[in-house]
Amino acid sequence: MNRTWWAWVIPMMAGVGACARHPATPLEPQPKAFGAEVILVSGDKQVAGVGAQLDQPVVVQVNDSKGSAVAGAPVRFAAAGGVAFQPDRGLTGSDGQFTTNVSLGGMAGPYQIVAATTDSSGKRAEVRIEEIAVGYQERLGQQLNAIHCIRCHDPESTPERVSNHDNLSAQAHAFTEGAVLNAISDANLIAIISHGGAALNKSPEMPPYGNRLTKSEIDALVAYIRAVSDPPYRPQGVFYATN
Numbered sequence: 001m002n003r004t005w006w007a008w009v010i011p012m013m014a015g016v017g018a019c020a021r022h023p024a025t026p027l028e029p030q031p032k033a034f035g036a037e038v039i040l041v042s043g044d045k046q047v048a049g050v051g052a053q054l055d056q057p058v059v060v061q062v063n064d065s066k067g068s069a070v071a072g073a074p075v076r077f078a079a080a081g082g083v084a085f086q087p088d089r090g091l092t093g094s095d096g097q098f099t100t101n102v103s104l105g106g107m108a109g110p111y112q113i114v115a116a117t118t119d120s121s122g123k124r125a126e127v128r129i130e131e132i133a134v135g136y137q138e139r140l141g142q143q144l145n146a147i148h149c150i151r152c153h154d155p156e157s158t159p160e161r162v163s164n165h166d167n168l169s170a171q172a173h174a175f176t177e178g179a180v181l182n183a184i185s186d187a188n189l190i191a192i193i194s195h196g197g198a199a200l201n202k203s204p205e206m207p208p209y210g211n212r213l214t215k216s217e218i219d220a221l222v223a224y225i226r227a228v229s230d231p232p233y234r235p236q237g238v239f240y241a242t243n
């Protein structure tokens with residue numbers, strides 16, 4: 001025997017270990033049908049911590065040229081900047097939809113994701129989806145917003161929360177409204193959040209938070225408002241998909 005036992009066992013063990021940590025990329029699924037377009041169903045414009053998974057999955061749908069959902073059509077996700085998808089490719093289900101969980105990269109900023117499908121001739125159709133990764137301070141601001149501000153500043157109600165937005169006589173803007181929020185300096189944002197609308201000749205419906213929140217919590221809210229504004233507060237790099 002000119003091969004010792006470890007010459008066999010060690011590569012086998014290495015193979016097992018590698019499998020557990022990096023499951024082999026599944027074979028490309030064979031499409032059962034083809035569509036003409038891919039559209040976003042849900043999951044865009046989410047804010048998550050850097051490197052963290054988005055709270056909601058991203059869901060897309062493949063349609064034929066008449067706008068009807070196509071089951072068994074191929075979908076592929078791609079993005080730059082260390083974004084990870086679980087899974088990154090597959091076939092649409094019986095409802096024509098495909099769902100993936102997305103983890104953003106390690107740098108704060110907006111990320112662009114591309115979901116693509118191909119038709120029977122190999123022609124590509126795609127949809128671009130934006131998500132935002134934020135650092136610790138903005139993440140804290142996001143949590144404070146959910147506790148104190150969102151019920152007045154977000155016009156949309158959710159199953160957990162009824163929006164108070166439409167009951168207000170003065171208009172509270174969504175913090176994503178860059179056209180309004182970007183024009184307000186940091187100092188004025190801090191002033192209106194600390195002292196409330198009345199102290200600044202604005203509506204008293206905007207309550208003062210100077211006694212309830214610390215200086216660093218108010219700074220965190222300002223950082224969050226800057227991070228989510230659309231158009232961006234300061235033009236920042238976008239990690240464009242490279243596929």
Ligand code: HEC
Nearest residue numbers: 148149152168170171172173193197202203205206207221
């Ligand atoms: C009870 C409802 C209510 C809550 C809660 C509330 N706001 Fe407001 N906010 C308003 C209203 C109404 C205005 C508009 C005031 C005006 O223009 O006269 C406003 C205005 C503002 C503005 C100026 C930009 C704009 O939208 O016009 C900022 C910034 C702001 N709020 C931040 C916050 C933050 C941060 C919180 C949470 C800590 C918060 N608000 C909580 C009602 C609210």
